[in-house]
Amino acid sequence: MIFDIQPTNSEDYSETYAGLPVAAPPFDEEEPQPDPGAVAWRLSACEGDEFEEISESFDWFFDNVDTEKVKALVIGEWEDCYDTDSAAIIARLAGNADRLPELRSVFLGAMTWEQSEISWIQQSDVTALLEAYPRLERLEVRGGSGLAFPPVRHESLRVLRVETGGLPAEVVRGVGGSDLPALEHLELWFGVEDYGGDSTVNDCDGILSGQRLPSLRYLGLQNSPFADELAAAVAAAPVVARLEALSLSMGSIGNDGAEALLSGQPLTHLRRLDLHHNYLSDAMAERLPAALPGVEVRLDDRRSREDDWRYVAVSE
Template identity: 65%
Template structure:
């Protein structure tokens, strides 16, 4: 998403229109709880804030933050070399001023601003610790990303988009106690950009022991998608899922065969395999084996039995 300085409103988030910070004072300012507040800075624009700190200053001065429900953090200055730690600290330190915050997106940065692998993130644990009522946390960028195992009673959605997600973060997600989590989506990415997660790193997630309400599981954009599929085929968590996504990765015939040979998947509402390397015969077998399941086999990449030239949908 790109910041448009000619328009106060941005694309929506969490069902709310996004309102730019700072707001054009020539226009009526929206109610604090009626929008998702979008904070973004860039040294490349002649207008608008050059530093994210300026956005926060205006936001806390001009918005009734006690009523704010949603915040989207876009680009910050030199986000390809400066990490998000100051933003995380600013949000965590001001949690008492944001008691109604429920939805947060850290790093809504378009590829025109910085490729996903360039975005410098940091330890996001303070956000979960400071906001025990947070229901939705989304993060874009895996470089420098950190997470420590925590217990969070309210989080219902956790999404991490990356071109390479560190295995330590994947393990930490699995070690978190998240009794309310319904939607978990991890873009695992590739080794070249820090995506060193193994199937073993996913073990705690696949056991489902700390995720009793999970209904959507996405282990996506993975260069080891066939191995992930084989592990998923026997994973206890799958029995309670409504949606399973192995989209955007390098899934081929071997991975699809593992899914078909494993535990039943007919209880699913959706199986998302978008961007895959299945041949036509295997794609037909998957669809035929799952009547009543919405199977997404869009964006086929052609056959590559040797797995020599497969690529994920999102890396750099």
């Protein structure tokens, strides 16, 4: 199946997440508290709000909610998120795993650009969540500064999304070196070197081989300044044969990358090819969908090709 996940970095998940309506405590005394398992709980903190520290938000949550029924958590803004990393939040969640036996979905860092630019969000080693929650099915992270993802094995994870304006190469290699037998949707936003994005196409070898990702159906290698090189690697990658959807969107792909895709292994088995935010010529934009009948080809948000400078959709 294809998970229909097409968010932007301006989405704060204040209304819905993981198919559930979002509930953001605290509630008015006269407002009935929702069924703990029927909503995604959004925990955040900001100066001037009811909770000025994220620990206070967690305190309220664990004191007032039957957490044994909770299925989804959205962690939004925390105090000084541009100076303070997510390690304490992850430790709090990991240390209370026994109180959240039904937790299946977590978004860590659901902030809009008004709250914090994506590359200012300080993250940490997020694999502790996977180790603490062996039944977790969905993990999404926004922000690449300080982000770590050493290789892990996790039997249940189905969706892994990492949104950054600069993705460390070690994270890409860590994901590629992880055994994730249930993973169906993998999405990485690479970003640029100025914000920590030191990845290269070679760092994607473990992912493109597909050896540790037998269930993968959606692959998004997105927001990349080396999208043409990625396209050339994807054109010969073993993992592509099992995909239903492929995205090289939000990046710098141009005619060379599109030509590589058309000249490589067949892509007609795909249901969707997403190349939005691209640098394709008019002729190539016509040629691609004609060469892939039956495939939904997304080519909107085409950029000017008047000069050699190309930019990704999300950086700072």
